[in-house]
Amino acid sequence: MTRSQYLASLDDGRRIFADGREVRDLVNHPLFATAIKRVGDGYAAHHRSEGDASGPYFQIPYSRGELRGLLETLLEWDMVTVTTSQGLMALLTAAARMRSTYPEYATRIEAYFEYCRANDLRCVQAITDAKGDRKLSPGKQQDQDVYTRIVERRPDGIVVRGAKLHISSAAISHELIVMPTKNMKPGDEDWAVACAIPVNSPGVRIVNTNYAPMSRPQDFPHSSVDNTPEGFILLDDVFVPNERVFLAGETDHSATFAHALGLWERLGGTAHLVEIGDTLVGLAELIAEANGTERISHIREKIAEMVIYATLVRAGLEAAIANAEPSQEGWYFPSELFTNAAKHFGAAEFSKMVRHLHDIGGGAIVTAPSLADLEHDEVGPLIRKYMTAADGIDGEYRTRLFHAIRDYTADAFGGWQLVTMLQSGGGLYAQRLVARKHYDMEKAKQLGRKVAGLV
Numbered sequence: 147m148t149r150s151q152y153l154a155s156l157d158d159g160r161r162i163f164a165d166g167r168e169v170r171d172l173v174n175h176p177l178f179a180t181a182i183k184r185v186g187d188g189y190a191a192h193h194r195s196e197g198d199a200s201g202p203y204f205q206i207p208y209s210r211g212e213l214r215g216l217l218e219t220l221l222e223w224d225m226v227t228v229t230t231s232q233g234l235m236a237l238l239t240a241a242a243r244m245r246s247t248y249p250e251y252a253t254r255i256e257a258y259f260e261y262c263r264a265n266d267l268r269c270v271q272a273i274t275d276a277k278g279d280r281k282l283s284p285g286k287q288q289d290q291d292v293y294t295r296i297v298e299r300r301p302d303g304i305v306v307r308g309a310k311l312h313i314s315s316a317a318i319s320h321e322l323i324v325m326p327t328k329n330m331k332p333g334d335e336d337w338a339v340a341c342a343i344p345v346n347s348p349g350v351r352i353v354n355t356n357y358a359p360m361s362r363p364q365d366f367p368h369s370s371v372d373n374t375p376e377g378f379i380l381l382d383d384v385f386v387p388n389e390r391v392f393l394a395g396e397t398d399h400s401a402t403f404a405h406a407l408g409l410w411e412r413l414g415g416t417a418h419l420v421e422i423g424d425t426l427v428g429l430a431e432l433i434a435e436a437n438g439t440e441r442i443s444h445i446r447e448k449i450a451e452m453v454i455y456a457t458l459v460r461a462g463l464e465a466a467i468a469n470a471e472p473s474q475e476g477w478y479f480p481s482e483l484f485t486n487a488a489k490h491f492g493a494a495e496f497s498k499m500v501r502h503l504h505d506i507g508g509g510a511i512v513t514a515p516s517l518a519d520l521e522h523d524e525v526g527p528l529i530r531k532y533m534t535a536a537d538g539i540d541g542e543y544r545t546r547l548f549h550a551i552r553d554y555t556a557d558a559f560g561g562w563q564l565v566t567m568l569q570s571g572g573g574l575y576a577q578r579l580v581a582r583k584h585y586d587m588e589k590a591k592q593l594g595r596k597v598a599g600l601v
């Protein structure tokens with residue numbers, strides 16, 4: 147698709163809500179315009195006129211080198227293109243794992259992948275349910291809809307009802323890849339449902355939030371140009387034809403999708419964390435130089451700790467790629483152990499790295515006057531004078547650094563990122579579970595026995 151075809155494709159009768167109103171002009175709405183522009187930029191950059199051309203986000207990695215290449219290019223994509231690649235790779239991974247027991251589902255998933263590729267569609271991963279009372283299983287909930295479920299089975303398809311929460315970029319994509327949020331036990335068959343639903347299907351409504359700044363974009367150098375909505379998706383008796391149903395009651399494979407998505411989402415998250423880690427180091431060093439503190443020992447120590455953090459996250463990503471394994475189909479998926487361990491480490495230590503940056507930077511991270519005040523005839527020159535610290539470093543330059551640090555770590559986007567680090571990819575608990583499952587515990591116990599003189 148070209149950029150204009152993408153923009154036109156969003157005018158398809160979809161029902162989008164934000165700030166208490168239904169959105170009529172999605173493309174020009176301030177909460178969505180920047181994100182849509184970024185996705186449009188991606189369409190424009192990748193468009194080729196040959197009939198069978200397809201974007202790199204539809205590339206299946208057939209070697210470790212191709213897997214690395216995929217991750218490197220992923221860093222340049224907008225969020226919805228990232229979720230498209232991760233969501234489809236997760237579906238293909240699930241297909242590979244289900245093929246021997248449910249070949250029909252594997253065939254449908256592969257046909258769906260081809261459909262998305264051929265039509266250059268963008269997809270989101272709709273996995274997280276509302277979940278109700280967390281200690282109760284789906285069938286025991288007072289409201290049976292808090293986990294998305296099948297409410298009707300017809301010869302030509304199924305009807306689903308429920309909600310999917312926090313779904314990144316849903317409103318500006320084309321397809322919702324719906325998967326069960328967790329393992330379902332026998333008795334919970336109606337909740338073991340995976341399928342693909344076009345965003346404009348009857349019965350779909352998406353209520354949105356976004357950290358996009360509503361004013362003074364110049365004081366939000368990151369979030370004003372890079373933001374995306376999160377969707378609270380309501381699925382109100384949505385019909386799904388059989389060819390788009392990938393699981394409908396087979397509880398033995400209900401967790402296959404969540405595990406497969408967890409792997410690809412955490413791998414992508416780790417790739418982003420590598421860049422985020424280096425960015426935090428860069429901001430810390432720049433603001434220390436601007437403040438004149440870059441040679442003070444405790445500042446150097448903190449920045450060294452941040453360097454070690456960024457480097458270890460990178461090492462974990464490298465190990466996840468180096469230990470990637472081939473699927474039966476011949477394509478490569480990353481190491482479960484290294485992907486989960488690296489993502490967990492990066493996410494769990496992230497807030498400490500932000501603490502170091504705030505500690506190093508100083509209070510002006512949250513109180514620096516706006517750039518508009520710097521332009522004021524009367525007070526502007528005085529603000530520049532008093533915002534100057536280290537010799538030779540301009541007051542405006544230092545003020546801009548403070549705004550960048552606030553925007554990136556201490557304001558709407560910064561707060562979003564702090565929570566997202568912990569919760570995205572299924573949360574830290576899920577990463578600990580998977581890491582433990584794939585760790586060679588027998589070998590570790592054997593070493594313990596050896597030290598204890600028990601062998």
Ligand SMILES: Cc1cc2nc3c(=O)[nH]c(=O)nc-3n(C[C@H](O)[C@H](O)[C@H](O)COP(=O)(O)OP(=O)(O)OC[C@H]3O[C@@H](n4cnc5c(N)ncnc54)[C@H](O)[C@@H]3O)c2cc1C
Nearest residue numbers: 271272273274280312313314565566569570571572573575
């Ligand atoms: C910005 C953002 C974007 C996101 N994007 C997507 C997306 O695109 N697609 C998608 O599907 N999801 C997405 N998520 C959702 C994310 O995966 C969830 O937030 C995460 O899985 C936690 O679920 P929850 O928010 O419902 O919290 P809860 O499940 O309520 O978890 C809160 C805490 O309670 C613990 N807990 C809850 N229940 C149990 C239990 N039964 N046993 C043990 N511990 C428990 C959890 O481990 C966690 O520590 C996104 C989240 C954020 C913040």
